[in-house]
Amino acid sequence: xxxxxxxxxxxxxxxxxxxxxxxxxxxxxxxxxxxxxxxxxxxxxxxxxxxxxxxxxxxxxxxxxxxxxxxxxxxxxxxxxxxxxxxxxxxxxxxxxxxxxxxxxxxxxxxxxxxxxxxxxxxxxxxxxxxxxxxxxxxxxxxxxxxxxxxxxxxxxxxxxxxxxxxxxxxxxxxxxxxxxxxxxxxxxxxxxxxxxxxxxxxxxxxxxxxxxxxxxxxxxxxxxxxxxxxxxxxxxxxxx
Amino acid sequence: xxxxxxxxxxxxxxxxxxxxxxxxxxxxxxxxxxxxxxxxxxxxxxxxxxxxxxxxxxxxxxxxxxxxxxxxxxxxxxxxxxxxxxxxxxxxxxxxxxxxxxxxxxxxxxxxxxxxxxxxxxxxxxxxxxxxxxxxxxxxxxxxxxxxxxxxxxxxxxxxxxxxxxxxxxxxxxxxxxxxxxxxxxxxxxxxxxxxxxxxxxxxxxxxxxxxxxxxxxxxxxxxxxxxxxxxxxxxxxxxxxxxxxxxxxxxxxxxxxxxxxxxxxxxxxxxxxxxxxxxxxxxxxxxxxxxxxxxxxxxxxxxxxxxxxxxxxxxxxxxxxxxxxxxxxxxxxxxxxxxxxxxxxxxxxxxxxxxxxxxxxxxxxxxxxxxxxxxxxxxxxxxxxxxxxxxxxxxxxxxxxxxxxxxxxxxxxxxxxxxxxxxxxxxxxxxxxxxxxxxx
Numbered sequence: 001x002x003x004x005x006x007x008x009x010x011x012x013x014x015x016x017x018x019x020x021x022x023x024x025x026x027x028x029x030x031x032x033x034x035x036x037x038x039x040x041x042x043x044x045x046x047x048x049x050x051x052x053x054x055x056x057x058x059x060x061x062x063x064x065x066x067x068x069x070x071x072x073x074x075x076x077x078x079x080x081x082x083x084x085x086x087x088x089x090x091x092x093x094x095x096x097x098x099x100x101x102x103x104x105x106x107x108x109x110x111x112x113x114x115x116x117x118x119x120x121x122x123x124x125x126x127x128x129x130x131x132x133x134x135x136x137x138x139x140x141x142x143x144x145x146x147x148x149x150x151x152x153x154x155x156x157x158x159x160x161x162x163x164x165x166x167x168x169x170x171x172x173x174x175x176x177x178x179x180x181x182x183x184x185x186x187x188x189x190x191x192x193x194x195x196x197x198x199x200x201x202x203x204x205x206x207x208x209x210x211x212x213x214x215x216x217x218x219x220x221x222x223x224x225x226x227x228x229x230x231x232x233x234x235x236x237x238x239x240x241x
Numbered sequence: 242x243x244x245x246x247x248x249x250x251x252x253x254x255x256x257x258x259x260x261x262x263x264x265x266x267x268x269x270x271x272x273x274x275x276x277x278x279x280x281x282x283x284x285x286x287x288x289x290x291x292x293x294x295x296x297x298x299x300x301x302x303x304x305x306x307x308x309x310x311x312x313x314x315x316x317x318x319x320x321x322x323x324x325x326x327x328x329x330x331x332x333x334x335x336x337x338x339x340x341x342x343x344x345x346x347x348x349x350x351x352x353x354x355x356x357x358x359x360x361x362x363x364x365x366x367x368x369x370x371x372x373x374x375x376x377x378x379x380x381x382x383x384x385x386x387x388x389x390x391x392x393x394x395x396x397x398x399x400x401x402x403x404x405x406x407x408x409x410x411x412x413x414x415x416x417x418x419x420x421x422x423x424x425x426x427x428x429x430x431x432x433x434x435x436x437x438x439x440x441x442x443x444x445x446x447x448x449x450x451x452x453x454x455x456x457x458x459x460x461x462x463x464x465x466x467x468x469x470x471x472x473x474x475x476x477x478x479x480x481x482x483x484x485x486x487x488x489x490x491x492x493x494x495x496x497x498x499x500x501x502x503x504x505x506x507x508x509x510x511x512x513x514x515x516x517x518x519x520x521x522x523x524x525x526x527x528x529x530x531x532x533x534x535x536x537x538x539x540x541x542x543x544x545x546x547x548x549x550x551x552x553x554x555x556x557x558x559x560x561x562x563x564x565x566x567x568x569x570x571x572x573x574x575x576x577x578x579x580x581x582x583x584x585x586x587x588x589x590x591x592x593x594x595x596x597x598x599x600x601x602x603x604x605x606x607x608x609x610x611x612x613x614x615x616x617x618x619x620x621x622x623x624x625x626x627x628x629x630x631x632x633x634x635x636x637x638x639x640x641x642x643x644x645x646x647x648x649x650x651x652x653x654x655x656x657x658x659x660x661x662x663x664x665x666x667x668x669x670x671x672x673x674x675x676x677x678x679x680x681x682x
Contacts, residue, residue: 051534077536089531091524102524105517106536153536 002065004029004189009059012049019045021213032183034192034200037210043193044086047161052076078106082155084146086162092135099134103152119148122178140171157189164196176203197234201225244298248291255290338493350496352605357503359584359596361553367591369546370526372429375436379409379551381573383558388456398462398563409555410548417547443570455569459562495564506553
């Protein structure tokens, strides 16, 4: 059986600067895979490269066995990959409902109400704020909106880029709870990028550690949590959120 | 205290500026040219600046929260008034030709042309957020398309109108391609250049466009085949309805044509805004990267905005050509783009009513001001003001500029800055200017 997503030897550049140095990574159907690493290790770049922006210079990215390396971004997203990008990037001047509808654009725009209800079941807060502007939401609500918007396209693979960024610990737990819930009930595959290594590794089936654009370690979440070098580098001193 | 000092400083600047410009006037007589001083006029202006600045600073110094509340109340009032303003404006526009005055109908036609251009540009700038400084290019393409098709192939206005729109739309897409990667200032510069390129090409491609001499004898539109000519014979409007042939019939007909075209523009953009495409435009204005991550084809979305915006510019251009019956590159200078953009920005980006009001104020208001000032000048026969009064119409651009500055200080987000969300599940909630500002992330 082919993996849902597999990367082999992927490199990416920003101008002359190499951000990714030959990444090999697979995500199987139904898994939660997390990618941890320090600031500037290339985590977000990897996410963006999967989406084709920036494009991988060498190597190949396979989605359900098909090479999507050269696909334009919007076509990659239309294959059932959805991203909740870093910094949330919701549409501040559009209402919550409009933001969610933007996400449904790809899904063929049928069954909008069913999709909306699925999102509201997960994040009831969004239903309360439906006709409010995106920019007036709190940080946590914006993150919920970003994830909800990504879910509106009925993705088979959800890319989450630092969903805990700038959020209070309680809200982080809520959001991670929602991700686990989604994975358990709908079998949604999730690729999660996090600096908050402790929470992320506890949530994930498997994890990868990214250092300076290369993967240095891989294993199950529990394995990585137990590794002393991980504890030293990412957990102690970093604090448990 | 600082306010007082600031006011003195402003008055000093005004003195320096207006001293030579207003204070000295040349009088020609039999013996030659003389300089005459007008200290009173300068004193009046400097005094106005002094107290104006003082007033502005005191107004600004009010409690911030109170000012915000007052602003919000104002926005609410405007929104409520908006419900009544729209039908009133529509009725007034419909009834205008019955005033019977040729001057007002001509002015109304001009205003409506700018309203239509404003609504067209609003699609590009207000909805999709692409700053376009060369909108006049599409206006020119539409005008020349109609003029050339009509004079070369003998086609009628109603046949050429869609063609002019399509050609202008193609020009929009052609401009759109190279600027897909540009944003903000860079986009503005390239579109500005495009506007100039079109004008210069029109000026120099003499074999096609007749260069600076322009195209003359552009045919007038017909009403279901009825011509508006003065002979009153068969097949003319006057002959068919047994009327006395008169120019005013054609003028009124042209007025209703542009009225219909403007309404069409408005209707199409309102409908588009409710469609996924319109939502994608608004999302594009907010965040391009997020759009891409949602599977929106950014290229096509931008190109449709350019294309559709340009198409309406083309319609307006074709109308302009048929109304004037003569066009030359001189009619399509940068100042036209700037006026239309000013209308869109003043009206509040994305607001249909705001654009209409701004066009009325900018185009009609300027004319009205000129009338009013001449009237005032005639009335004030006093020795003191007679000098200024006779020149008052010359100051209209100055007053106009002042009005723009005041507008930007008082309502920086445009006349009508509130915006109802395109879609909502429960009753739509109006969001005022303050929240719009906060919502910028």
